Amino acid sequence: MACSRTAVVACMAVLLASAQGFVAPPSAKAFATSGAAAQLPSSSSRSSSRGDVRMATPAAQATSATAATSKAQDPLLLRAARGEEVERVPVWMMRQAGRHMQCYRDLVSKYPTFRERSEIPEVSTMISLQPYNRYKTDGVILFSDILTPLPGMGVDFNIEEKAGPKLEPMRTWDAARKMHPIDPAAACPFVGETLRDLRAEVGNDATVLGFVGCPYTLATYLVEGGTSKEYLEIKKMMFKEPQLLHHMLSSLAGSIGDYANYQIESGAQVVQIFDSWAGHLSPKDYDVFAAPYQRQVVDKIKAAHPEVPIIIYINKSGALLERMATSGVDIVSLDWTVTVPEARKRIGDDIGIQGNLDPAVLFAPHDVIKERTEEILRAAGGRRHVMNLGHGIEAATSEENAEFFINTVKNFRF
Numbered sequence: 312m313a314c315s316r317t318a319v320v321a322c323m324a325v326l327l328a329s330a331q332g333f334v335a336p337p338s339a340k341a342f343a344t345s346g347a348a349a350q351l352p353s354s355s356s357r358s359s360s361r362g363d364v365r366m367a368t369p370a371a372q373a374t375s376a377t378a379a380t381s382k383a384q385d386p387l388l389l390r391a392a393r394g395e396e397v398e399r400v401p402v403w404m405m406r407q408a409g410r411h412m413q414c415y416r417d418l419v420s421k422y423p424t425f426r427e428r429s430e431i432p433e434v435s436t437m438i439s440l441q442p443y444n445r446y447k448t449d450g451v452i453l454f455s456d457i458l459t460p461l462p463g464m465g466v467d468f469n470i471e472e473k474a475g476p477k478l479e480p481m482r483t484w485d486a487a488r489k490m491h492p493i494d495p496a497a498a499c500p501f502v503g504e505t506l507r508d509l510r511a512e513v514g515n516d517a518t519v520l521g522f523v524g525c526p527y528t529l530a531t532y533l534v535e536g537g538t539s540k541e542y543l544e545i546k547k548m549m550f551k552e553p554q555l556l557h558h559m560l561s562s563l564a565g566s567i568g569d570y571a572n573y574q575i576e577s578g579a580q581v582v583q584i585f586d587s588w589a590g591h592l593s594p595k596d597y598d599v600f601a602a603p604y605q606r607q608v609v610d611k612i613k614a615a616h617p618e619v620p621i622i623i624y625i626n627k628s629g630a631l632l633e634r635m636a637t638s639g640v641d642i643v644s645l646d647w648t649v650t651v652p653e654a655r656k657r658i659g660d661d662i663g664i665q666g667n668l669d670p671a672v673l674f675a676p677h678d679v680i681k682e683r684t685e686e687i688l689r690a691a692g693g694r695r696h697v698m699n700l701g702h703g704i705e706a707a708t709s710e711e712n713a714e715f716f717i718n719t720v721k722n723f724r725f
Contacts, residue, residue: 388449388518389580392620392642394663394695400688401518402720403450404713405624406703407442412710414441425470429455432504439509443517445710446717450581450697451509451517453574455502457524457585458532460570463498464490464562466533480536482548487559493566495573503577510578521579523571525586525623526563526604533559542591549600556600564604568611575616583622583644584608590627594634602634609639622665626702632657647701651690663695670700673712680712684719693725 388401409415415438422428429435438454458468458476466489468478481487496503509519532538534545534556548556571582589601609621623635624644632654635643642663645654647670654664672683688698698720704713 384515386449386513386515386518386580388697389620391695391697392518392581392622392663393618394641397693399724400691400693400696400698400720401449402698402717403448403452403520404442404700404704404717405452407446407448407713408438408452408454409704410706411704411708411713412441412445414445419472423472425456425472429459430501432501432508435501435505436508436512439505440512442713443513446714447517447721448717449517449721450520451513452520452522452583453502453506453509453579455505455522457522457529459502460493460495460499460523460566461529463493463495463570464566466490468532475538476532477537478532480544481533481559482544484555484558487555487562490559490562492562493570495570499570499573502574506574506578510580518580519578520581520583521571521574521577522583522585523567523574523608525584525589525601525608526560526567527592527601528586528588529563529567530556530559531588542588549596553599560600560604561607564607565611568608571608571612572615575612575619579619581620581622582612583624584640585624587624587626590625590631594630597631597634602638605638613639620663622663622697624665636662642695642697644699645701651687660694663697664691665697666699667701668699668716670702670705670708673700673704673708673716675712677712677715680716681719684716685723688720688723689725 387397387399388403391397391401418428418434418438422431422434427434428438435454439451442448443451456470456476458470458478461468461478466478466481468476470476479486481490506519506521513519531542531545534548535542536544539545545556571584574582584605586601586605589597589605592601605623612619612621620641621639622642622644623638623640624646625631625635626646627648628635628646629649632643632645632649636658640662642665643654643658644665645651645667647667649667651664651667658664666687668684668687672680675683684698688696691698
């Protein structure tokens with residue numbers, strides 16, 4: 312009996328795969344849940360990068376199809392951050408895990424210090440998941456602090472509940488030279504464990520975000536010895552001993568890039584970089600002391616993980632949008648001092664935007680929250696947009712209003 316053409320092709324594919332020693336590709340589910348598999352290029356793409364020209368084998372085609380299926384199963388926020396068309400706008404909130412939630416406040420008596428809450432993996436995982444469990448946000452961000460990697464560089468710190476971070480001020484060459492490169496796995500194993508646990512918990516239902524502080528913002532804490540209103544000490548160093556500050560910034564940039572890559576290799580699918588206090592710089596000083604070191608961090612991430620989207624956030628950054636857009640990131644996170652249409656005019660359509668509801672709006676009646684939120688969504692047009700607040704959620708915000716905001720975004724359609 313004559314074989315059909317389809318059967319012949321199928322037989323040939325099996326014989327060819329056997330002759331070349333190929334094994335059956337993993338299932339789409341197994342591939343999607345394997346971080347290592349997700350980062351490996353297909354055999355056809357490896358050949359292409361060497362400049363080879365060859366027909367794809369049936370096994371390579373099958374692997375490619377499996378990869379395509381895996382990509383389609385990626386969580387919504389990750390797909391949006393990559394610039395793909397998505398079924399709706401994803402939403403999460405900066406500082407969503409923390410003081411505005413009663414379940415977080417209940418933990419404080421048992422774990423009284425911030426470092427306990429952020430450095431005990433089981434606790435950090437629990438806190439990271441609290442807003443996801445309550446609101447079903449599309450992003451789950453690591454509960455940690457931008458200062459967390461500093462001890463791994465030889466700089467200790469403490470975070471007081473009301474006063475905030477406290478450090479020994481670093482204002483001399485001797486002090487600066489004591490900083491050393493970080494070994495993230497040795498210094499912050501709890502971060503890696505938390506990220507792995509988060510990926511296991513949320514699967515493809517939400518995107519896991521990591522984050523780091525940029526060198527200039529970290530340097531403000533080192534030089535000032537904590538938080539500041541005017542940042543006079545670091546600005547004095549900027550003008551009196553610029554080479555000392557550049558040395559500190561360069562040291563920080565290398566370690567922060569390595570720390571960000573460690574987060575990605577532990578499970579973070581998107582990384583947000585915070586240069587929160589760079590908005591206090593003049594444009595000229597920003598170009599000298601902030602932008603080059605942001606770029607060093609971004610370049611180090613992209614060299615190791617070009618597929619991972621990076622978001623940049625700077626508080627009160629309306630004057631800096633064009634500069635932020637040239638830092639090499641994929642998304643500029645807007646604060647509420649600039650409108651989405653204005654931002655689009657200034658940075659173009661080829662880069663994503665995040666934000667940008669004023670967190671104070673969450674104290675308003677529901678109809679106002681809905682009106683302001685939908686105004687932003689319409690202005691962004693669903694193009695390369697991740698909805699968020701223009702800054703972290705305020706501690707006094709009600710969970711009811713936070714949930715209403717999240718649901719407003721999730722229910723919105725164009």
